[in-house]
Amino acid sequence: MRYAIMVGTEDYPHARNLDRLLAPANDVEQFGTLLSDPRIGGFRVTPLVNRPLREVSTAIEDRLLSATEHDTILIYISGHGILTEDEMLHFPMTDIEADFYRSGALSAQVLKTQVDLSRAKSVIVLLDCCYSGAYFSTKAEGGFNLDSALVAGGEGRVVITATTGTHAFEPLAGGNTEIVSYFTQALIAGLSTGDADRGGDGLVDTAELYQFVHEWLSLNAPGQKPVHRDESVGKIVIARNARGFGVHPELPPQIQRGLQSDDHKTRAAVLGYLQRLAEAPGPEQYLAQESLTYLRKSADHNDQIMDISVSTRQAPTWVLRQMVIDRHNDLNVRIAALFELSTKSTTNNAARHDLISLGRNGSLEILLRIRIAAELGRVVGESYAVGVLDEMVGPTMGKFAWDRLRILLADVYSSNMRWTRGWDVSDLFADPELLWGLVMAVMMAVIGISYDHRIKAVKQLIDMHRQDDIGVKVAIGMLRDQSLDTEIRSRIQREFGLA
Incomplete structure (x- = not known):
């Protein structure tokens, strides 16, 4: 899941030296609207505007420390930043009393420690406040080890701050009540227009966003220079391109315009042209194939890939193979492509070759490889299925595994109940997803x-199928195996948070 905690503080009624700010509430509202848009950010946003320290610190701590290795967390803070006498950065909240900064402000050191201890896959910290660059001189309690954080499930930590210096600026009011700070304006401009998508792949990662913000501020607020610190492996995606899917930057301009047209027929016609080029040997074949790969990677993981007319039935066999391999695609898209490739392989040698090559791809996920083995055994030959399963369950065991898998699938599709022996299934048949979770658990066992x-x-499976909790339902199915010993049962419950 993707969560955003957005803190904006503009009122400090009890602090003598902190002026009231004009932008933070608007910052949170406008940037939060963008982040929560499912077409762009897809975050579940918690806005905290002019809230007391206890409420803010509890919300941040709960979200960071309860996160799982599948979560992306964004922490955004807009307001004053202050340095104490020992030059430690703090973020004062609305209930700060006079000059008691330590007891009335969120400590950057505490925040950094919580970020580093979180099991979240990715954490993004955006700081729009004075002295925010001092965050990087703050040491987390106990230090931070990137390797151990990644072993714990993280993809990394990224921080972008509004300034290296003392001040982060608000525009002059001039009677305008909708002021947004310069740094947050830059964030909004990059994501709302899609201009921060420098790679043209339909996704905006944090490095691309920083590059856009840096250039935007150099033009619009020259005295303010942002700072970027990236301790991550791979790209951390903060948003989709607001303009929709990306197109290959080397395509001719008229083809790019056609693919991004609002007219469905125009998009379909241009896409058909690219598909024909991709299948025909020639100087343009490679670029056409690369362009179709761009479209698949940047399509929305729900059904945007269907909206641009790349259906599995239209796709050439090499596209179907790539759709199965591509981890950007949702599980449903990958399975649909696998079944279509399997269907084509009965009459098409290229499809048969592509299906066999998928069986040899050891980097694919375990459950997907089992499905590929089943399709190979059904339409190509038993020996191919046995070869795949040999790699998964051990040499010489593939034949036994294939015999068990074939019997299980025959039982499932014929509604034969033999496969339920030894499994506590009495209350699962009312929920089809729980039932299929059980079937997958039984399949792996047998x-x-x-x-x-x-x-x-x-x-x-949880990573592949992000729309629901089918992966957890497989774990629930695993617990219905009455032969499980106590240690394994406890481990499954602990791994997936099941009581």
């Missing part, structure tokens, strides 16, 4: 997948 790999498979 073909001999180890417990370590079963747990790994559930984690992969």
Whole structure:
């Protein structure tokens, strides 16, 4: 899941040396609206405007320390930043009393420690306040080890601050009640227009956003220079391109305009042209294939890929193979592409070759490889299925695994109840998703997948299928195995937070 805690403080009624600010409430409202837009940020936003320290610190701590390795957390703070006499950065809240900064302000040191201890996959910190660059001189309690954080499930930590210096600026009011600070204006401009998508792949990562903000501020607020610190592995995506899917930057301009047209027929016609080029040997084939890959990677993981007319039935076999491999695609899209490739392979040698190559791809997720093995055994030949399963359950065991898998699938599709023996299933049949979770759990068990790999498979499934909690339902199915010993049962419950 994607969560954003957005703090904006503009009123400090009990602090003598802190002037009232004009922008923070607007900053949170306007930037928060953008982040919560499912077409752009897709975050679940918690706005905290002019709230007391206890409420803010509790909200941040709860979100960071309760996060799982599948979560992305964004912390945004707009307001005053202050340095104490020992030059430690603090963020005062609205209930700060006089000059008691330590007891009335959120400590950057505490925040950094919580960020570093969080199990969240990714944490993004955006600070729009004076002295925010001092965040980088703040040491987390106990220090931070990137390697251990990643082992704990993180993809990394990214911080972008409004300034290296003393001040982060608000525009002059001039009677305007909708003031937004310069730094937040830059964030909004980059995401709302899609201009921060420098790679043209339909996604805005934090490095691209910083580059846009830096250039925007150099033009519009030359005295303010932002700072970027990236302790991550790979790209951390903060938003989708607001203009929709990306197009390959080397395509001719008229083709780019056609793909981004509001007219569905125009998009379909241009896409059809690209598909024909991709299948025909020639100087333009490679660029056409790369362009179609761009479209798939940047499509919304729900059904935007269908909206641009890239349906599995229209796609050439090499596109179907890539759709199965591409981890940007949702599980439903990948399975649909696999089934279509399997159907085509009965009459198409290229499809048959692509299906076999998928079976040899050891980097694919465990449950997906089992599905590929089943399709290989059904339409290509038993020996291919056995070869795939040999790699998964151990040499010489593939034949046994295939026999068990084939019997299980026949039982499931014929509604034969033999597969439920030894499993507590009495209350699951009212929920189809729970039932299919159980089927996947039984399947992994009967073909001999180890417990370590079963747990790994559930984690992969959670990553593959982000729209619901089907992965957790597979874990629930695993717990219905009455032969589980206490240690394994406790481990599954602990890994997936199941009582």
